[in-house]
Amino acid sequence: MEEKETLQRIVSHCKEYGFVFPSSEIYDNLGAVYDYGPFGVELKNNIKEYWWKSMVQMNDNIVGLDAAIFMHPTTWKASGHVDSFSDPLIDNKDSKKRYRADVLLEEKIESFRIKGEKELNKKGIALTSLPEEKGKASRDYQKYLNLEKAYGEAATAVDLKRYKELIEEYEIACEVSGSKNWTDVRQFNLMFGTKLGALDETSTDLYLRPETAQGIFVNFLNVQKSARMKIPFGIAQIGKAFRNEIVARQFIFRMREFEQMEMQFFVRPGEELEWFEKWKAIRLKWHLALGSNPEDLRFHVHEKLAHYANAAEDIQFKFPIGFKELEGIHSRTDFDLTEHQKFSGKKLQYFDPEINQNYVPYVIETSIGLDRMFLRILSESLKEESLEGGETRIVLNLPPALAPIKVAILPLLKRDGLPEKAKEILEKLRFVGKTFYEEKDAIGKRYRRMDAIGTPYCITVDHQTLEDNTVTLRERDTMTQERVEISKLEALILEKTDINTLLRKLV
Ligand code: ATP
Numbered sequence: 489m490e491e492k493e494t495l496q497r498i499v500s501h502c503k504e505y506g507f508v509f510p511s512s513e514i515y516d517n518l519g520a521v522y523d524y525g526p527f528g529v530e531l532k533n534n535i536k537e538y539w540w541k542s543m544v545q546m547n548d549n550i551v552g553l554d555a556a557i558f559m560h561p562t563t564w565k566a567s568g569h570v571d572s573f574s575d576p577l578i579d580n581k582d583s584k585k586r587y588r589a590d591v592l593l594e595e596k597i598e599s600f601r602i603k604g605e606k607e608l609n610k611k612g613i614a615l616t617s618l619p620e621e622k623g624k625a626s627r628d629y630q631k632y633l634n635l636e637k638a639y640g641e642a643a644t645a646v647d648l649k650r651y652k653e654l655i656e657e658y659e660i661a662c663e664v665s666g667s668k669n670w671t672d673v674r675q676f677n678l679m680f681g682t683k684l685g686a687l688d689e690t691s692t693d694l695y696l697r698p699e700t701a702q703g704i705f706v707n708f709l710n711v712q713k714s715a716r717m718k719i720p721f722g723i724a725q726i727g728k729a730f731r732n733e734i735v736a737r738q739f740i741f742r743m744r745e746f747e748q749m750e751m752q753f754f755v756r757p758g759e760e761l762e763w764f765e766k767w768k769a770i771r772l773k774w775h776l777a778l779g780s781n782p783e784d785l786r787f788h789v790h791e792k793l794a795h796y797a798n799a800a801e802d803i804q805f806k807f808p809i810g811f812k813e814l815e816g817i818h819s820r821t822d823f824d825l826t827e828h829q830k831f832s833g834k835k836l837q838y839f840d841p842e843i844n845q846n847y848v849p850y851v852i853e854t855s856i857g858l859d860r861m862f863l864r865i866l867s868e869s870l871k872e873e874s875l876e877g878g879e880t881r882i883v884l885n886l887p888p889a890l891a892p893i894k895v896a897i898l899p900l901l902k903r904d905g906l907p908e909k910a911k912e913i914l915e916k917l918r919f920v921g922k923t924f925y926e927e928k929d930a931i932g933k934r935y936r937r938m939d940a941i942g943t944p945y946c947i948t949v950d951h952q953t954l955e956d957n958t959v960t961l962r963e964r965d966t967m968t969q970e971r972v973e974i975s976k977l978e979a980l981i982l983e984k985t986d987i988n989t990l991l992r993k994l995v
Contacts, residue, residue: 578592578651583667587734588735607625655668706828746857750855802814814861909954947962
């Protein structure tokens, strides 16, 4: 029997086994900021490698970039972040707890929908019936329809007063105080500000970038010209982004400092929707190649499009906190490049020799949070398994290519020359990736520790090894053990754990 772990179990597992620690823990943590430990950083780097190679190595028309976190402040005027990168927040006057008003309303809508659909099911009314019929048959379903419509209108008009009215009208209460005593709704900009320069009078106000994409847009011509790229082509980047999130209680799902893996793909105007569909399929394949249950991944169409987009969908994953956004795929039109042209006074156009025309390219963006991807991998890998004899084991059955440690080398005993032999084997396996050597504790206990950090293979060195140069190779998922010649180990381990095995599934 296997049981999916809840978020809390993931959090404790990450801390205990050196994957993720709360930031500055000895000073009682810093909210929604996390540090990656010895095994976490390996897993994170492997995810990055999988993404980077799938984009940059496997596509001749995609190149990389590593832009700075600091950017000229006008960048954020042009991109619209200064004026509109904000969330509507509301405080409960009794508990002093702060909420996102849009999230409160969306959660209420969802709870009416769930209750309504349950009632319809009970009454035997098909969910495919007309909305009016469903509304007539269930009061909650009618409330769902009403609130969804009213919220949609308020969101489109960015009407914060209406948000508050709806929160009051639908009697949404604070989960801490239980009261409905709310402040007005205010907009809160999510960008972190800082200063460049030592003197107050001459220093410049800067922002820590809230997304990596703008570094790509402002370098569009530098990259296109220096790397001799022809449209359609893409620029990929991995880097930190910063957002002063209001609600940040979901571990590494929503952080204030996080990492994004973004790719902006530049296309001819008019061809963007075709490319949008292509990228949706490519990205889904990338996710599925990890061996995930297809039912845990789904597309979610944005009903309310951002001002710059003409199509947008998220790839959602079934996290322990429900189906949530993991990656965004957006058709951003020519908005960003056109805005940067306007604000900088510099042309950001491409001369297309095939059609003999100059134009501002359209853009398809794929944007995935590295930390969310990390959480997804842990959510689907962490299992508690019941074994024969009533025993249980905690196992992280990570895709082998992503595992932090590829193989552990364990001498059966701490004497008789076994440690020396084990270290000799370890030297032979340097090039399979990160290895782990351990001689303390009983062998069963050492296997369990390796299971808990997701190590695909363990090698046990015993007395027979000294005689015939064979070892026991134990496989993590099946726990099967076989006798293998030392000379065959490298190829055997690489066959399963090398990143290229994973990348080959994409072609
Ligand atoms: P959400 O609606 O969950 O706030 P978003 O729509 O603001 O996300 P985007 O701006 O599209 O997110 O960013 C692209 C990706 O970056 C997201 O799909 C997500 O994986 C990741 N991401 C965004 N905000 C955070 C955060 N605060 N912490 C961790 N990852 C994040």
